[in-house]
Amino acid sequence: MPGYNPSELGCGIVHIGIGNFHRAHQAVYVDEILRQSGGDWRITAVSLRNPDMRDRMQSQNCLYTLCERTADRENLRVVGAVAKVLVAPENPTAVIDALAAKSTSVVTVTVTEKGYCLKPGGRELDLSHPEIVHDVLHPAAPKTLVGFLLAACRLRRDRGLPGFNLLSCDNLSDNGALLRDCLLSAARLQDSSLVSWIAQEVGFCSTMVDCMVPATSDDIAENIQSHAGYRDTACLLSENFRQWVIEDNFVAPTPDWRSAGASVVADVAPYERMKLRLLNGSHSALAFLGALRGYTYIYEAATDRQIRWFVMALMRREMLSTLEALPDIDLEQYCTTLLDRFSNPSVPYTCQQVASDSSQKLPQRILEPIAERSRRGEQSPLLTGVVAAWLGYLFLGTFSAQRFELRDPAAQPLVEMLQRQKHQKNFPTLDQMRALLTHAGIVPATLLRGEPFLGMVQDRLARLIEGGVERLIGGLQGEELLQAL
Structure with missing residues (x-):
């Protein structure tokens, strides 16, 4: 079990792209930190596409079981790091408000390569991508990662709040700098006055992540019910190995990632x-x-x-x-x-x-x-x-x-x-x-x-x-x- 009372701890992290990888990787690091030392570091998670994960987690207070397996051993762990799941298409304002909240000082991202809306084979934002075009023209109702981050940065600036640490956790080289360039590229078209604020106030941290998390099948839930005596609609499977290397480019408060086994280094490249x-x-x-x-x-x-x-x-x-x-x-x-x-x-x-x-x-x-x-x-x-x-x-x-x-x-x-x-x-x-x-x-x-x-x-x-x-x-x-x- 988590080893702490989740309801007693506040949220300081927003995660965009709530899928199985995040729940088996970054959320477990946060869970370990909360288990060891507490703190207001629970996660407000965001789905950019559909409500499936929210619907599976909401009925069990966002608790879920991670089944870690080796060839001959299995460990079941209930993770309490996620506080709630927002579905962006249903309520984009709620997502922007969470990102712009005074309590939010860390934003993590797992949207896969597609979510960056890059030009084919390149490292530049595709400004002709239909959803990027939409977000540039409709800043209050974004659809993409870039659109939501721009809206949040604008709101934080307008409220006089500092920026946050932005940790890209996708399999792209120099992913923090890539996300920075995408954000600045869109900002120049949408709100040029925001460009310098983003460059000064947001800490873009490249990261390297590693954990094998296959698609979840029904037998995982049946196995948990058989061994632990409860039905979990949001359970998942992973190997018992995970690695996280984070670039120390922080501009805002951040959890003690090292205490949970992550590496914080000057150069992730x-x-x-x-x-x-x-x-x-x-x-x-x-x-x-x-x-x-x-x-x-x-x-x-x-x-x-x-x-x-x-x-x-x-x-x-x-x-x-x-x-x-x-x-x-x-x-x-x-x-x-x-x-x-x-x-x-x-x-x-x-x-x-x-x-x-x-x-x-x-x-x-x-x-x-x-x-x-x-x-x-x-x-x-x-x-x-x-x-x-x-x-x-x-x-x-x-x-x-x-x-x-x-x-x-x-x-x-x-x-x-x-x-x-x-x-x-x-x-x-x-x-x-x-x-x-x-x-x-x-x-x-x-x-x-x-x-x-x-x-x-x-x-x-x-x-x-x-x-x-x-x-x-x-x-x-x-x-x-x-x-x-």
Whole structure:
């Protein structure tokens, strides 16, 4: 149980994007702080889209059970950190008021890559995005993260209140600075006088977060009822590992994050790159290859001998060279630990779940390290294999008997292009690869101009279409053997 009386503690944090990840990660850190030392640090949570989470939590006073599992152990923890859940479309004013409240000094964010409304493949706010256009024109009734933050900053300024600490917890490199740039970009169009206030008063803190939180199934609630004797409509599952690295850029009061096990550092960037490339990049590789191999779950892919070889080689031979050493982390051991975590059958991420929205994930996870290695004159046979696996996932998942549900905003135009190309002679050709990857809108121009990159992707996609994952990875293992000779 929480170990404190939640009703006796006030709210000092607003969280935007109340999903399972937040409830298994940031909310648990806050819960631990409240358990140890109390304080008015409970969370007012916000759903930007629908009332589902509010409806599931409200009937049980926002308490919920987190089931943490290893391969052979289970721990049930009731979390009391969330005080209430607001649904933005129902009452945007209530959300703005919570963000602008005098008691709010910390705002955390988990809205995924899509929630930042960025230009495809870039790090700039898409000012032509329909919802951003709406928020610029209708500042009192926003729809997006950027719109709500702007409205709150304006209200705080007008009330003479100081700003808050804004912690981005999404899988984007330099996410705090990215969120700052998005906010300032929209402010220049909507209320230019607000720009300097935001720059001076808001503490944009980049963070790196890590915890595997798969989709919740009915058996979790049934298991809790069987073992603990109560029904929980808002329970969830996670692994028993979590990590949070926070940039010390605070301008307002903040909880003692270190007391709950978080790291507070001067520069989060090297930790972000480590996680984005080693964890998230290899997760994407497992998702594509696992699905194409016929597996449902990530742990099945991670225990497949051939795929496991590919992912370990990907991390150690190509990813590690793009990362700097960290004083408190053994990167080689980190790679081994990652594959062990991915292999945990008690945390059943599906391959299709991890593969969703890949067009918005691959630039940071895969394409940036390829571009870095290319600038140093290094080829990336394994990383380009992941790009080919993504295209193969779109192609074979649409035109073969496997039929994946492609949950990706960029999937449809690429699938239509693949549909037109697949009947052409000698598909895939180099020119077809250039056209396809240019059309994707996420590949750096320097790579599109380079035939070595395009040729590698073409070769690997052809192998995949012809002989599946076994042919793709087997060819890469053969290349490695030849190089060793």
